[in-house]
Amino acid sequence: xxxxxxxxxxxxxxxxxxxxxxxxxxxxxxxxxxxxxxxxxxxxxxxxxxxxxxxxxxxxxxxxxxxxxxxxxxxxxxxxxxxxxxxxxxxxxxxxxxxxxxxxxxxxxxxxxxxxxxxxxxxxxxxxxxxxxxxxxxxxxxxxxxxxxxxxxxxxxxxxxxxxxxxxxxxxxxxxxxxxxxxxxxxxxxxxxxxxxxxxxxxxxxxxxxxxxxxxxxxxxxxxxxxxxxxxxxxxxxxxxxxxxxxxxxxxxxxxxxxxxxxxxxxxxxxxxxxxxxxxxxxxxxxxxx
Amino acid sequence: xxxxxxxxxxxxxxxxxxxxxxxxxxxxxxxxxxxxxxxxxxxxxxxxxxxxxxxxxxxxxxxxxxxxxxxxxxxxxxxxxxxxxxxxxxxxxxxxxxxxxxxxxxxxxxxxxxxxxxxxxxxxxxxxxxxxxxxxxxxxxxxxxxxxxxxxxxxxxxxxxxxxxxxxxxxxxxxxxxxxxxxxxxxxxxxxxxxxxxxxxxxxxxxxxxxxxxxxxxxxxxxxxxxxxxxxxxxxxxxxxxxxxxxxxxxxxxxxxxxxxxxxxxxxxxxxxxx
Amino acid sequence: xxxxxxxxxxxxxxxxxxxxxxxxxxxxxxxxxxxxxxxxxxxxxxxxxxxxxxxxxxxxxxxxxxxxxxxxxxxxxxxxxxxxxxxxxxxxxxxxxxxxxxxxxxxxxxxxxxxxxxxxxxxxxxxxxxxxxxxxxxxxxxxxxxxxxxxxxxxxxxxxxxxxxxxxxxxxxxxxxxxxxxxxxxxxxxxxxxxxxxxxxxxxxxxxxxxxxxxxxxxxxxxxxxxxxxxxxxxxxxxxxxxxxxxxxxxxxxxxxxxxxxxxxxxxxxxxxxxxxxxxxxxxxxxxxxxxxxxxxxxxxxxxxxxxxxxxxxxxxxxxxxxxxxxxxxxxxxxxxxxxxxxxxxxxxxxxxxxxxxxxxxxxxxxxxxxxxxxxxxxxxxxxxxxxxxxxxxxxxxxxxxxxxxxxxxxxxxxxxxxxxxxxxx
Numbered sequence: 001x002x003x004x005x006x007x008x009x010x011x012x013x014x015x016x017x018x019x020x021x022x023x024x025x026x027x028x029x030x031x032x033x034x035x036x037x038x039x040x041x042x043x044x045x046x047x048x049x050x051x052x053x054x055x056x057x058x059x060x061x062x063x064x065x066x067x068x069x070x071x072x073x074x075x076x077x078x079x080x081x082x083x084x085x086x087x088x089x090x091x092x093x094x095x096x097x098x099x100x101x102x103x104x105x106x107x108x109x110x111x112x113x114x115x116x117x118x119x120x121x122x123x124x125x126x127x128x129x130x131x132x133x134x135x136x137x138x139x140x141x142x143x144x145x146x147x148x149x150x151x152x153x154x155x156x157x158x159x160x161x162x163x164x165x166x167x168x169x170x171x172x173x174x175x176x177x178x179x180x181x182x183x184x185x186x187x188x189x190x191x192x193x194x195x196x197x198x199x200x201x202x203x204x205x206x207x208x209x210x211x212x213x214x215x216x217x218x219x220x221x222x223x224x225x226x227x228x229x230x231x232x233x234x235x236x237x238x239x240x241x242x243x244x245x246x247x248x249x250x251x252x253x254x255x256x257x258x259x260x261x262x263x264x265x266x267x268x269x270x271x272x273x274x275x276x277x278x279x280x281x282x283x284x285x286x287x288x289x290x
Numbered sequence: 291x292x293x294x295x296x297x298x299x300x301x302x303x304x305x306x307x308x309x310x311x312x313x314x315x316x317x318x319x320x321x322x323x324x325x326x327x328x329x330x331x332x333x334x335x336x337x338x339x340x341x342x343x344x345x346x347x348x349x350x351x352x353x354x355x356x357x358x359x360x361x362x363x364x365x366x367x368x369x370x371x372x373x374x375x376x377x378x379x380x381x382x383x384x385x386x387x388x389x390x391x392x393x394x395x396x397x398x399x400x401x402x403x404x405x406x407x408x409x410x411x412x413x414x415x416x417x418x419x420x421x422x423x424x425x426x427x428x429x430x431x432x433x434x435x436x437x438x439x440x441x442x443x444x445x446x447x448x449x450x451x452x453x454x455x456x457x458x459x460x461x462x463x464x465x466x467x468x469x470x471x472x473x474x475x476x477x478x479x480x481x482x483x484x485x486x487x488x489x490x491x492x493x494x495x496x497x498x499x500x501x502x503x504x505x506x507x508x509x510x511x512x513x514x515x516x517x518x519x520x521x522x523x524x525x526x527x528x529x530x531x532x533x534x535x536x537x538x539x540x541x542x543x544x545x546x547x548x549x550x551x552x553x554x555x556x557x558x559x560x561x562x563x564x565x
Numbered sequence: 566x567x568x569x570x571x572x573x574x575x576x577x578x579x580x581x582x583x584x585x586x587x588x589x590x591x592x593x594x595x596x597x598x599x600x601x602x603x604x605x606x607x608x609x610x611x612x613x614x615x616x617x618x619x620x621x622x623x624x625x626x627x628x629x630x631x632x633x634x635x636x637x638x639x640x641x642x643x644x645x646x647x648x649x650x651x652x653x654x655x656x657x658x659x660x661x662x663x664x665x666x667x668x669x670x671x672x673x674x675x676x677x678x679x680x681x682x683x684x685x686x687x688x689x690x691x692x693x694x695x696x697x698x699x700x701x702x703x704x705x706x707x708x709x710x711x712x713x714x715x716x717x718x719x720x721x722x723x724x725x726x727x728x729x730x731x732x733x734x735x736x737x738x739x740x741x742x743x744x745x746x747x748x749x750x751x752x753x754x755x756x757x758x759x760x761x762x763x764x765x766x767x768x769x770x771x772x773x774x775x776x777x778x779x780x781x782x783x784x785x786x787x788x789x790x791x792x793x794x795x796x797x798x799x800x801x802x803x804x805x806x807x808x809x810x811x812x813x814x815x816x817x818x819x820x821x822x823x824x825x826x827x828x829x830x831x832x833x834x835x836x837x838x839x840x841x842x843x844x845x846x847x848x849x850x851x852x853x854x855x856x857x858x859x860x861x862x863x864x865x866x867x868x869x870x871x872x873x874x875x876x877x878x879x880x881x882x883x884x885x886x887x888x889x890x891x892x893x894x895x896x897x898x899x900x901x902x903x904x905x906x907x908x909x910x911x912x913x914x915x916x917x918x919x920x921x922x923x924x925x926x927x928x929x930x931x932x933x934x935x936x937x938x939x940x941x942x943x944x945x946x947x948x949x950x951x952x953x954x955x956x957x958x959x960x961x962x963x964x965x966x967x968x969x970x971x972x973x974x975x976x977x978x979x980x981x982x983x984x985x986x987x988x989x990x991x
Binding site for chain 1: 297301304305308309311312313315316318319322376377378380381383384385388389390391393396398400401402403404405406407408409410411412413414415417418433434436437440441442444445453469470494497498500501515516519520530533534536537540541544545548552553555556559560
């Protein structure tokens with residue numbers, strides 16, 4: 001066992017060094033910053049203890065951003081899980097061209113975010129876009145819709161775009177989980193007279209649960225921290241309607257020139273996420289592979 | 291196994307919706323890139339282009355550093371993938387097979403790497419890299435990409451290792467083969483499809499990374515495609531044609547890559563290990 | 566024997582002259598003019614400069630406006646910053662606050678004697694006993710329309726706010742939006758709103774002592790008017806950034822818009838008939854006289870603390886402002902960048918550009934309009950650092966959104982806007 005231990009450490013150390021090195025120092029630095037009063041990057045700051053925390057926690061904008069982030073995460077999770085599950089079940093079938101579809105369904109994930117932003121900003125715009133005229137032609141609207149003109153429509157539209165970008169990736173991860181389920185189980189169920197729904201609830205869902213568990217935890221973390229799509233499309237607007245926590249942190253740091261305050265919000269956000277991750281992984285991530 | 295009619299209808303309906311949902315936007319962008327400016331901004335847009343022009347692509351390629359951005363992105367993505375795999379494979383095996391203190395906890399903790407908002411990491415990292423002279427280098431981007439790809443890669447690889455039938459491994463252990471040899475000669479070849487998947491994942495993640503690439507790189511000659519591309523977009527005016535041409539070109543390399551290796555991504559995920 | 570000595574001497578001379586031709590001083594220029602054709606034009610100028618000055622090597626690094634607010638201070642703090650950095654007036658206080666700038670008043674004085682700067686351009690960078698950047702080019706907001714469209718509707722070019730509203734309403738038929746106004750929380754919206762404010766007696770947002778006087782009856786009236794006019798704009802104008810208004814105008818979906826210049830896109834995408842493109846000064850409120858507009862004097866900040874690099878940067882700026890070069894520089898985007906110097910405004914290199922010639926009357930109007938240019942926070946001859954945060958966070962645009970998106974009355978919104986300014990200025 002001794003040999004195994006030192007070998008294990010050799011195997012694991014490089015990865016751990018990279019992770020703690022790149023993520024560890026910034027976290028410590030953020031905590032240190034949050035207890036000073038640094039404004040612009042590079043300017044000096046003085047120690048003010050937990051003053052920033054008091055200011056941030058009593059700031060309404062912060063809590064609104066937290067609320068926005070929660071809405072964002074939940075809505076994305078719902079949309080993406082639904083879309084991904086349907087897609088995964090579809091791709092798990094056998095039909096002509098299944099290989100091609102499985103390969104190319106992920107097209108929306110492999111393109112850079114800026115391209116996604118451009119595509120949808122163009123498609124949804126009222127001058128030269130495609131969506132509004134199509135809706136008009138189909139007789140569904142008589143005035144063009146401003147997809148980003150009110151807080152709720154902007155949020156809904158962004159959720160759609162973000163889900164469009166991510167659901168194929170999630171779907172393929174689910175597909176991976178689905179293909180691990182031995183087909184004899186389905187055969188046996190069919191022989192026993194079970195229909196599609198029963199096979200799903202009795203076989204598919206329980207055996208897919210571990211995969212879904214991990215995807216939920218990691219997916220939530222990634223979703224919460226989505227910055228570029230929101231920033232590039234609405235910059236948190238209109239009227240703060242899409243101002244999630246990452247957005248307000250960025251704004252505070254680089255537009256409000258209050259670096260320490262931004263660091264404080266970052267630390268709070270990290271604590272929130274870590275708490276969620278620890279709780280969720282305990283309940284959702286059961287040992288799936290032994 | 292014969293599929294019932296309702297099932298078939300449902301299947302084909304889903305497929306059609308899927309194809310339209312994913313394919314249409316890209317078709318519109320691609321066809322738009324070849325349209326004359328007047329047709330692009332016409333009040334009634336066209337599904338199939340009426341005009342044809344290469345002017346947008348010419349403007350894009352002649353005036354900008356696009357080829358340079360491509361090369362940079364390639365270098366960064368390839369290196370990021372190689373380093374990620376080199377670090378993740380042993381780590382995943384260790385988490386799977388080798389016993390060491392704190393293994394279970396550590397395994398959960400590494401996924402927490404995704405709990406940090408990128409802004410938290412950005413500025414201190416900038417300062418850190420500045421001190422060791424890594425600002426404005428492709429190496430900095432590789433390091434960042436590896437960091438963010440590692441946790442998920444380790445998780446995926448571990449689950450692939452776990453799907454290998456126990457007997458093969460046990461036989462080798464009984465023979466007294468040291469773990470390093472087991473890993474190298476037996477396990478890795480067996481999960482080759484899985485490794486391909488993880489490699490492609492790392493590659494794409496590195497290719498599409500924007501936030502760190504935009505701040506850590508200062509000079510134009512080292513820019514990657516996402517950042518360079520967003521810069522080409524005029525800021526005081528909009529040239530839709532140029533934009534759509536740029537979008538098409540930004541998509542092209544990954545599409546070509548995926549045409550070559552894409553099926554291994556999927557088969558790696560669905561098979562994971564050679565049975 | 567003599568030959569030998571001569572040979573040695575000659576060799577020595579060569580070596581010495583080689584030593585004298587030491588490595589050229591390298592200076593880096595950061596600017597935010599990223600479109601490829603602008604980058605290419607700047608490179609032409611740099612190449613000509615480098616050829617004429619073998620002891621200096623200038624290099625350009627185009628940056629993105631969205632990132633540079635974060636990147637420039639970070640890079641400077643890490644010792645990797647540029648030697649020259651283009652700026653707009655509200656970006657400069659940020660760098661001044663971190664101690665990156667030293668006053669260039671002597672240098673500006675020297676250039677002023679030779680080229681005669683437009684006063685308002687220098688004013689935007691003069692405060693706290695120094696001048697913090699060298700003005701380089703101007704941009705002023707104008708009202709753009711199509712002459713044929715106004716004629717067909719039987720309208721004169723609007724001069725007052727009531728004319729303007731009537732014209733916009735009349736033009737809003739057949740799916741056309743009479744007036745395209747942005748309502749996003751973004752700089753362009755700040756600019757269009759302020760253009761209306763300065764024409765309604767609401768120019769000053771600061772008191773003499775630096776406190777905010779944003780909340781006053783004229784501002785309320787101006788924002789109320791703007792929001793009523795904005796109702797005639799396309800529904801997605803609440804998410805417009807820089808180019809959508811222009812795209813709307815060029816595609817004939819918008820009858821009129823406010824913009825610095827639409828000449829480039831009008832020429833390539835909008836039909837390109839110079840005779841039909843109309844530009845006018847922004848209409849003023851019914852009780853006011855004269856036309857004002859918002860003007861952005863862009864400048865270059867000199868950041869090097871190293872003496873040799875500093876001198877090299879100054880040499881480059883001198884070169885840029887020479888009338889023979891200056892016109893070429895400005896015309897990296899014809900019709901958009903206006904001269905800030907007297908001799909620049911008369912220079913051959915400026916007026917000989919084909920695009921400028923094609924749209925000569927429009928360019929002349931723009932230059933005339935820019936004489937009455939103002940910029941919020943820089944109007945009283947005194948500048949308060951708090952303007953940087955107000956501008957960076959687009960508080961004026963945010964106030965408008967409270968009306969247009971949030972449904973508040975103009976009075977309530979402006980009061981809240983003032984509170985917000987006080988908050989971000991802390």
